[in-house]
Amino acid sequence: MSNTPISMNKLRQIIRLYSQGTSIREITMLLGTSRNTIRRYIRTFEKLDISYAQFFSMSDHSLNELFNPPNNSIPDPRRERLESMLPDLCKRLKKRGMTRDILHKEYLARYPDGYSRSQFNNAIRIYLSLSKTTMHIDHKAGDKMYIDFAGDKLQLVSLDGTEWEAEVFVAVLGCSQLTYVEAVRSQKKEDLIKACEGALHYFGGVPRAIVPDNLRSAVTRDSKYEAIIHEEFAAFAGHYGISVVPARAHRPRDKALVEGAVKLVYSRVYPRLEGRKFAELLSVNSVIRTALEPYNNTPFTGRSYSRRDQFEEIERNTLAALNPLRYEMKKQAMATVHNNSHVRLGEDAHFYSVPHTYIKKKVKLLYTSQQVEIYYKYELIATHKRSYRRYQYTIIRIIWPPTTALSANGPRRGSSNRDMSCMKISVHISSRFSNIKDIPTWLIKPVRAY
Numbered sequence: 465m466s467n468t469p470i471s472m473n474k475l476r477q478i479i480r481l482y483s484q485g486t487s488i489r490e491i492t493m494l495l496g497t498s499r500n501t502i503r504r505y506i507r508t509f510e511k512l513d514i515s516y517a518q519f520f521s522m523s524d525h526s527l528n529e530l531f532n533p534p535n536n537s538i539p540d541p542r543r544e545r546l547e548s549m550l551p552d553l554c555k556r557l558k559k560r561g562m563t564r565d566i567l568h569k570e571y572l573a574r575y576p577d578g579y580s581r582s583q584f585n586n587a588i589r590i591y592l593s594l595s596k597t598t599m600h601i602d603h604k605a606g607d608k609m610y611i612d613f614a615g616d617k618l619q620l621v622s623l624d625g626t627e628w629e630a631e632v633f634v635a636v637l638g639c640s641q642l643t644y645v646e647a648v649r650s651q652k653k654e655d656l657i658k659a660c661e662g663a664l665h666y667f668g669g670v671p672r673a674i675v676p677d678n679l680r681s682a683v684t685r686d687s688k689y690e691a692i693i694h695e696e697f698a699a700f701a702g703h704y705g706i707s708v709v710p711a712r713a714h715r716p717r718d719k720a721l722v723e724g725a726v727k728l729v730y731s732r733v734y735p736r737l738e739g740r741k742f743a744e745l746l747s748v749n750s751v752i753r754t755a756l757e758p759y760n761n762t763p764f765t766g767r768s769y770s771r772r773d774q775f776e777e778i779e780r781n782t783l784a785a786l787n788p789l790r791y792e793m794k795k796q797a798m799a800t801v802h803n804n805s806h807v808r809l810g811e812d813a814h815f816y817s818v819p820h821t822y823i824k825k826k827v828k829l830l831y832t833s834q835q836v837e838i839y840y841k842y843e844l845i846a847t848h849k850r851s852y853r854r855y856q857y858t859i860i861r862i863i864w865p866p867t868t869a870l871s872a873n874g875p876r877r878g879s880s881n882r883d884m885s886c887m888k889i890s891v892h893i894s895s896r897f898s899n900i901k902d903i904p905t906w907l908i909k910p911v912r913a914y
Contacts, residue, residue: 469532470497472524472842473698475505482506483516494607494673494709507532526841529678546571546579550591557588564588603638606782608709609667610722611635611660612677612749613651614729620748621741630748631655633732635663636725637671640775645733645756647748653726655794657700664704667775669783673707677722696793705784732759734866797829806857807838814856818846 470478470656474495481491488506492499508531509519553567568584579587613631621627630647633656644663648655663669678696693701693708699710708726736755742748760771769777799807801822806815807828818827820840828839838846848858 469528470501471507472527473693473694473695473702474709475527476506476529476702477504479509479516479519480705480708482509484672486672492539494707496709501729504579523842523844525844526835527832528842541724542575542578545575546584546587548690550587555590590613590837601912605639605779606671606784608638608675609635609663609671610638610675610725611663612726614726616649616730616732616734618737618748620737623741623743624739630745632729633659633663634687634726634729635660636722637667637775637779640767640771640779642667642760642771642775642779643729645729645752647752648747649745653694654698654793657697657791660700661704661791663914667783668780668786670706670786671783673709674701675722676711677710695796699794700791703789704787728759733878787840790834794830799829801825801827806859809836812852814851815855815857816846816848817857817859 467648474497478491478497481494486494488499488502491502496503519527549571553571557564557567558563564585565581568581568590571584572578576586588840602866612634616632618632619627620630629788630649631651633646633648636642636645646659646667647663648659660674671793681758689914693710703787724855733752736751737748740751742751744909758774761773763770763773769787795811797810799809800814801807801818801824803823806817806821808829809813816829816836816838822840822845825840827845830839834850836848836850837844838848839856848860851858
């Protein structure tokens with residue numbers, strides 16, 4: 465909604481496009497966010513007087529504090545009253561003989577302090593334009609890449625005669641309509657991100673935005689105000705400096721291009737795979753790539769140029785450079801901090817320490833094959849090197865609460881040392897203990913004093 469702060473992912477997309485010289489009007493069309501909202505965030509960014517590099521290096525927590533201060537604006541009761549009446553007014557306007565002048569007179573008779581006729585008519589015009597908008601989409605070079613999965617799966621046969629299925633991913637560049645097709649195991653986010661990365665490398669560059677057809681692996685929840693992008697897919701987009709603009713639900717014009725490409729893939733690619741046996745997806749995609757080249761190089765009906773010709777002439781040079789590093793997907797998990805100041809990463813059954821102040825708090829773990837990051841409300845509270853030792857503990861440092869007392873056998877309740885202000889104990893597992901069973905309990909589980 466208009467008064468709801470936008471997500472930090474959407475804020476980064478706005479500033480990224482603004483830094484690339486994109487006008488506010490174009491940003492509005494790309495992201496579906498109102499001009500006033502975009503102007504407000506750009507104005508705040510300029511007042512902060514920070515560089516683009518500093519902005520993009522800031523955490524979600526820091527950006528949220530800077531760009532979303534408490535809203536103290538006073539709502540306009542006249543506007544809210546008129547907006548609530550608009551659906552009924554526009555419905556009555558469809559009746560024969562009903563005019564806007566008649567509706568405005570009835571409105572003023574009911575609310576003498578209401579809006580003037582011009583403002584009243586303008587409100588109706590905006591409401592109708594938003595509810596009935598139709599337009600021809602003029603695709604600009606390097607602007608968008610549309611993605612979707614084919615509705616029909618590939619029915620394949622392995623070398624031993626076993627039947628198996630594969631999903632078919634399709635990506636199309638809006639301007640040239642150059643098409644990329646790849647067979648993957650599923651529509652899960654891992655396969656979607658891998659296929660999108662393959663498409664970017666096939667095109668040899670990065671467009672300004674990806675338009676997914678509200679795929680569950682890309683869009684967590686659709687909304688007419690602001691769709692919620694899957695965090696992992698948003699991280700992938702950030703890695704390549706690309707924005708994500710989901711197609712609107714139940715709006716076929718938003719996805720006509722990629723759906724048209726899917727139909728052509730059915731007729732041009734699928735027949736090449738019928739009756740053949742494949743050992744793995746790699747061999748399937750090799751055949752798809754061979755079939756894809758004639759498709760991209762065939763001239764459009766009634767024209768002298770092909771998708772490939774148009775791409776090379778118009779679109780290739782408008783694409784941004786690829787990130788030289790491949791994206792490593794971050795997995796995420798939610799966990800509650802245990803009483804011993806540790807959280808459990810379920811996939812490895814391994815425990816990682818966090819500051820004791822977060823005991824009983826729900827935290828988010830983002831992890832790759834090498835590192836584990838732990839966040840609480842956008843704030844990074846701990847970072848660890850990932851360990852695959854099951855049922856073991858990784859402890860960097862434990863800071864005891866001020867109320868913790870220490871005895872000869874470790875912390876205990878009711879100690880005579882209650883007036884100790886604070887005990888800080890650093891435990892280095894790798895250098896002192898080879899197994900968690902060898903660590904004294906009092907080092908792992910701090911006990912608060914009464």
